[in-house]
Amino acid sequence: MAGEAGMTTKNQAKKQPVIKCKGIYKIFGEAVPSLIRENNGAIDVESFKQQGCIFGVNDASFEVYEGEMLVVMGLSGSGKSTLLRCISRLTDTTSGNILIDGEDLLAMNSKELIELRRNKMGMVFQSFALLPHKTVLENIAFPLQVKGMSTKESIERASAMIDLVSLSGRENYYPRQLSGGQQQRVGIARSLAVEPDIWFLDEPFSALDPLIRKEMQDEFLRLQGLLNKTILFVTHDFDEALRLADRIAIMKDGVIEQIDAPANIVLNPATEYVAKFTNEVPREKVLKCSDVMEKEDKNTKKMSSIKVPANAIIETVAEEVLNESKPVPVVDETGKTVGVLNRTSIIHVLFGKHEH
Amino acid sequence: MKLTKILASTTLAATLAFSAPAFAEDSSQPIKIPTHNWSSQIVMAHVIGGIFQSMGNNVEYVTADSQAVYEAIRNGDVTISHEVWQSTFGKSFYNAMEKGGVIDAGTHAATTLEEMGVPKHVIDNNLCPGLPNWEALKNCKDVFKTADSGGKGRWLEGPQSWHGDLMPVRVEALGLADDYTVTFAGGADALWAEIASAKKDNRGLIVFNWTPNFTDADGFVFIEFPEYKEGCRKADGGDGSCGSPKGWLKKAANYKFPKTHPAAYTAFSKISFTTKQIGQMAALVDIDKMTHKDAAKKWLADNEAVWKPFTQ
Amino acid sequence: MLNSFKQSKLQQFALLLVVFITLCWLVPKPDDYKYLVSAATSNTGSDNWLWRLPDLIAWLPLWLADGINYVMFDWITVDVYNEDLEENESISVVKEITRSLSWFVLFFIQTIREFLVGGLKTIVTFTSWDFINDNPWAKLPGLPWTVVTGAAILLGFNLGGRFLAILVGASLTYISLFGQWEPAMKTLSLVLVAASISVVFGLLLGIAAYRSKLVEAALSPVLGIAQTMPQFSYLVPMFVLFGLGDHAGALATIVFATPPMVRLTLLGLKSVPSEVVEAGLMSGCTRRQLMFGVMLPAARQNILVGVNQVIMQCLAMVVIASLIGATGIGDDLLKALNGLKLGKAFELGVCIVLMAITLDKLSLAWANKPIDYFADLSFSQRHRNKFILLAILAAGVLLALIGRYVFGDGINYFFIIDTNKGLTTESYLDAGIDWMVTSWFQPLEAFKAWVFVDVLEPVRSAFRGMPAIATFTLVMGVGYIIGGVRSALVVGAYLLFIALTAWWDRALTTAYFVAIALVIAGSLGALLGILCARSNRASKVALIMCDTLQTFPSFIYLIPAIMLFQVSNIAVLIAITPYAMIPALRYTIEGLRNVSPALQDAGSMSGVSRMQRLISIELPLAFPHIVLGINQTVMFALAMVIIGAMIGSTEDLGELILGSLSDAQGIGKGLILGLNVAFMGLIIDHLLNTWARERKEALGLA
Missing domain, CATH: 3.10.580.10 (CBS-domain)
Structure with a gap:
């Protein structure tokens, strides 16, 4: 465990973190509410597990600073996507604190949450999650129209996004008419359309062919160079994590095994598990x-x-x-x-x- | 609905102010006339509708089941019924009258008969010598047997909901049970299909039918059973060995009809058609292949002398 | 030994069969017992409960009828002064409420109708009858058929291109030239209203069920019953609640057409990928935006199938709805059949099929139509369709006016060709039927005698001769083997309801019809499906045939069936079979054609012959889907048994349901009889669905 260790050299310390998570638990199981009540809110991992509960996220604490890219890396079932969904509040967190720009995410009512998502958050999905009935342009304009922006304005804005992700000429295509890489470009453009401060990416390139994946990673780095968002990026690909991350959090069975800068992880793997990944890494x-x-x-x-x-x-x-x-x-x-x-x-x- | 009512009453007030009626006027609300599924009834519906219209009334035609219509008259969904057959609909009619809401609006001149019989070719080709006398049946069960009648001759009766066990009881009472069995058809369509099929194939067939009906045109002969007498049916305490009585053909109306449309009701109660006239109406459709509406139009034009007096 | 018995369902079934036969043998029909097929309604012919259960709920139909009548007419009443009667009359509030609903539905039907074929009710609604009397000019004239057809062609062209335009144009022209324009437009107006209400209603219920597990759980049995209950059995309630007329027909149609919409909406919503939902949430959608902007559109494919089903169901109800006052083609068709005008009835049936195909294709094309935001259209381009429409209207009206002079007092072919005054092929069709009867009837006699004596009668006796204890053992035993105690209890409860009504004997007879129809239609359909699935083209043709048969009113082939086979069980089965075969055929083709190509290739590479591949790979994999088809075959057969009762001689539940139509107190009888049929369907449905689900899971297809 490497809680506060391994700060990057980037601008931090003076500012408050954009995302601050403290002791997040996500526990699955029908008995969870009653168990927590019995334990007066405390979570005893061992006894909970004996009751058949499954820990999706187990006591995760970390911070992400403005302009920083934290990559959460783990194999399937490690809880990385669950963690992301806790922080985007797509799933309910069992216990813990999540502060977004200092505001308590879990205490927000649905109206505040919607406002937050409309203005501050963008998310990219593994399977692209494009709306099948909308064209490229409409998909990108969708979050804007949801906010109540006029059709004309939103279409103009979406057109600009299309240029940004180099999809000009395909505005009127339907998702089914695009390749996987192109679809994910739409997904990226959509998530950026509202100019969010925080950018969530859930295995965005996992469904793509290796060549396209590389191309998209480059594209992604180019965009990040341009936009400098605060990013939470989930992947199961250690190479990808190394390539993109400012810091990497490695998860196993819901627990963050190590969180540190890529070089430190490669040079100083904190656990056996982490070492298994780093051994294979071409360090140069x-x-x-x-x-x-x-x-x-x-x-x-x-x-x-x-x-x-x-x-x-x-x-x-x-x-x-x-x-x-x-x-x-x-x-x-x-x-x-x-x-x-x-x-x-x-x-x-x-x-x-x-x-x- | 409310809007219509308010508008209706204001216009009513307006018309009352300008025209001074000698007696209470018929309401302008349409008179709802039911149409069932046989041609004479539908043509007559349009004939009666035409008579009402000639008197300045509005009419509307409603498709209705011939049994369910009495309940509809009670509820006011339908205003009149102009063909109430004694044997088939008598019960529904009296039931509805008893509950209130339906009134008897007089009787047609025509009498009706609903009875087992044979298509004319059975007589013409002498398939069963001695018919139409029922005794002849004793000697020709083979002419009337079918694949599934178990070697017996078959009586094809209408649906059981029409007369219950009347025919099975009669077969038994006449001592024909060893030679004949009764099969219930599902509806009138099935009867006509069997008649048509038998005729094409020159086959024997004993089938339930009635007159006046469109089959009259092709020729249909009713079997002459022992004469109907009061109390001869099993339900009335008899042994059931008698034929059907000649029945009346009545008219029914909703109880409000005389008050809302006094003139139309007076005409309706006077209307009385003969068997021949009803036959004419049906024939225009079934033989001359006219539409029901056209048939009614033609009949009204040709028979002004018959119906004009009803309206006066 | 015991273990292997627990494993082997085959052994369990074998034991069950032995027990069943032993029970049948142990409890023979009591000597004094008469099957209750006569007018009597009570079933208490036996004191032996093992043979027949007592009819403990025989009072239910009458109680239900009295209850409904009380609520409708006597429950809450107010005295209102009636101007026409000049006295107070008591008005039932409940009746006023249902009649207002009727009025509302009727208003929409009439307005659409009168724009299409003319009339004065719409104007009456906004004025009064007196106004019409004073102003005879005040009526909607109706549109010339050329205008409606032209507009429909334009619509078809815009939605689906040339092919659709031709299809729509040809269908409407056929309907017009054959003189069925007016009834067809009357039917269209009813179908449009009923289908719209069904779609909206189905969507709302589907959404509610998606959002609340409670609603879903409550809705599930209701939908099951609404789908398996014969439509005839709720005609009387509809007529009592809403009065006779187009509105009652429309409402009965809605009851019949809504369930598939609800089911498919729910299915569609459930199968929206979770990431798409999350994408919507992360875009900041409110609950409403998420449902209408993301989920419903993403579930579009399933919902469209739902809309499609609604339209098909509406047109399938056209004839039945006319029994409670719906006017239009269905009504004309019934009247034609009553006058034994088969050729006419056939032509009307073709019109219904054409309308179904047209509406089906138009709705599909409309749903798939994309919107182009970038098309930079000029003013004339943007309004092109409006101009064309205006031109069609002007030309059509002009043509109709010219027609007035050309045709004089005769039929104005350019306006509306009067009913039954158009072209007709009646005489050829009638001649064909004549020929069929005269040349086939006698040769078929021996066949009929054999089928009846050696096949049908023994099977029917066997069904009726089952003691109740044996029936219960068999059905619940099968339930237990397939789905454990829960299934056994579910099917047992359905069965118990039927057994306690007064109509057990008749239910057994209905089961006999369904069983025979299932054997014939199921095997024919599956066989034909296997053959057709070999080729793309054959599959397509077969599926189109299915659509046609499904909307072609089954009433029409009742008559030729009677002419050839007389009023007999054979005719009933002949009428049931083609309809019941549809799902067996459809599902077999779908099942076989959906077997993954990889598996087929794997089979081919292991060197199997075509036959081996079919038997050892394709059929086992497609089997669960085919079983669902068999399930539907049972449902279709049950629906047709009621229509088969129109032939007669059935002595089953259908005969009584048909009879209850003509019975003012039939409201309760019809409903309970309908429930009996529905429960029989639900028993089969439960067993086959449970089994198919288990098989699909075992094969990893679920």
Whole structure:
């Protein structure tokens, strides 16, 4: 468990989290309400399980900050989608606190909830969940029209979204006439139409072919670069998580096993379970220069003439560094040297077993 | 509904103000005339409707079951019934009268007969010598047997709901039970289908029928059973070995009819058609293949002398 | 040993059969017992309860009739001064309420009708009869048939293109030229109103059932009964509650047509993918927006099937509804049959089928019509249809006016061709029937004698000769084997109700008809289905045949059946079989054609022959679906038994239901008899559905 550990370097601390979850439980079973009443609101996991209850989410606590992308990773049945549905309140949370921008989500009445969803939230679904009777354009305009926006305005706005997801020319197609990738572009455009602050994505690319999936991930990163939303992204694909995430939460049987930045997870798996995933990971594709650089040795005069950026993935600089006999300086955005990379550290990444 | 009523009463007031009637006028509400499922009745409905219309009344035709219609008259869903057959509808008619709401509006000149009989070809081709006398039946059960009659001759009676066990009792009482059995048809259609089929195939058939009816045109011969006498039926304490009586043909009306449409009611109570006239009406449809409406129009045009007096 | 018995249903069935036969043998018919087929209504011919249960609820029909009559006419009354009578009369409030409803329905029917064929009731509604008397010009003239047909063609073209336009145009022209325009439009006006009300009502009930488990649970048996109860049995209640006329016909039609709409709406809503619902919620939909903007449209396919079923059911009711005053084609058809004008009746039947096909295709095309937001249309393009419509109207009216001069006092062929004054093929059809009777009747005699003596009579005796204890054991035993104690109790309860009414003997006779029809129609339908499923085209043709047969009024082939087979059980079965065969055929084709291609390929690759593939792969997989077809065959057969009673000689429940139509007190009798039939249907329905569901789960198809 890694509760508050592993903050990213991004803007946090000063601001309150956009999503704050504390001790969320989602328990399935007919006896749940009475059991909770008997225990005066307390949840005793073992005795509940003995009564035949199933824990979809078991004591999840974490925060997501503005502009951050938290990827929840887990295999099927791990509770990741349930967790997402608790936070979007598509399902009722058994116990715990969820604050959205400081407001208590679980205490909202249906009117407040609808307002929240209409203005702050967008969601993308695994099976796209497009309305079969509406065209691409109508699907995207739907959340706007639900809000009461005029047909003309909503269609204009939807047209802009279509350009954003590169679907121009297919406005009047029906979902059934589109490929899976195209359908998910519609799903993405729809979820973004109301310009939400929080963006939920529930295995958005799982139903797509590998090539298309890669393409969509790139597209997704491009969009996020443009929009900088606060994102909760659910996937069962560890590579995808590594590729996209600012932080990853790994779930098993409803429990968050570890929550941390991708590099830290790869370098310091907290549990056996997490290690099973990280073992297989080609680390050069995950780690950045800043993750493996050493402190600059002031005595070393012979620095290489090439420089590598701190946030570059190792894979992209490995060849250069390996060809260089001298240590290579690592520089941040301002050009200041923040560390050095040696051949040995690269070789460690590429071939070394987990030495940490 | 309310709106119509208010409008109706205001217009009524207006008309009363401008026309000074010598006697109470007929309401402008339409008189509802039932149509059943046989041609003479439907043509007569249109004939009577035509008579009412000639007197300035509004009429409306309502399709109704011939038994259920008496209950409908009681409720005011239908205003009149112009063919109340004694034997078939007498019970429903008197039941409704007893409950209140239905009145007897007089009798037609025509008499009716509802009886077992044979299509004319049975007599013409002498399939069973001695008919129409019933005694002849004793010797020709084979002419009337069918695949499922168990070797006996068959009487094809109307639906059991028409006369209950009248015919089975009669077969028994006449001592014909060893040679004849009674089968109940599902409806009038079945009777006509059997008659048509028997005629095409020149086959023997004993079947329930009535007159006046459209089958009169093709020729239909009723069997002459022992004469009907008061009390001869089993229900009345007799042994049931008698034939059917000649019956009356009455007219019925809703109890409000004389008050709402006094003139029309007076005419309706005077209306009296003969068997021949009813036959004419049916023949226009069944033989000349006219529509019911056209038949009524033609009959009214041809027989002004008959019906004009009813209206005066 | 015991374990294997518990496993093997076959052994259990075998034991049940042995027990059943032993019981039949142990409890023979008492010597003094007479099957109650005569006019008497009481069944208390026996004191032996093992043979027949006492008719403990024989009082129910009369009690029900008295109860309804009391509520209708005497429960709450007010004295109102009647101007016409010039005295107070007492008016029943309940009756006034139901009659207001009638008036409302009738108003819509009449208004549509009078726009189509003319009339004055609509104007009367807004003025009065006196106004009409004073202003004879004040009536709706009706539209020339050319205008209606032209408008329908335009509609068809816009919705479904050229093919639909031709279909619609040809159908309406046929109806007009054959002189059935007026009755057809009368029927159309009734069907439009009844179908709209059924669809709206069905949607609302379906939504309510989706939202509340309680409503769903309460609705389920009601729908089951409404669907299995013979339509005849609620005609009298309709007439007592709502009076005679088109409105009563429309309301009876609604009772019959709504259940499939409710079921399909519920099914559709339940099968909307949960993610689509979530997508709607996350878009910020309110409850209403979610239902009408997301769920109902997403459930569209099922709901459309529902609309389609409603239209088919409405047209199937056209003839029956005319028994309580619905005018139009059905009424004309019954009158034609009564005058034995078979050719005419046949033509009218064809008109009903054409109307069904036309409405069916138009409604489907309408539902599938997309909207184009981007089409940048000019003014003339946007209003093109309105211009064409105006042009059609102008041309049609002009033509009708010209027709007045051309045809003089005769029929104005350009306005409305009078009823029965158009073309006709009557004489050919009648000649055909003549030929059939004269050349087939005698050759069939030997066949008829054999069927009756060696097949029907023994089976009927066997059914009637069952002691009640054996029937209960058999039915509840089958229930237990298929669905455990619960099923046994459910079917037992249905059976008990029937046994306690006065009509057990007749119910057994009805069961005999259904059983024989099931064997013939089921095997014929399944066989034909297997053959047709081989080819795409044959399947399509067979399915169109099913649609046609289903809407072609069965009354029509009663008459030829009687002419050939006389008033006999054979004629009844001949009339039942074609109709009962429809579902067996339809479901067999659907079942076989839905077997997944992968499995078929797998079979082909293991080198099976076509026959082997059919027997070892396709049929077992399609079987659960085929069983549902068999279930429907039973339902259709039950519905037809009542119509078969119109032939006669049946001595079953149908005969009494038919009789109750002509009985003012028949309201209770008809309903209880109808319930008897419905319960028989529900027993079979429960058993077969439970079994099919279990099989589907076992095969992983559910």
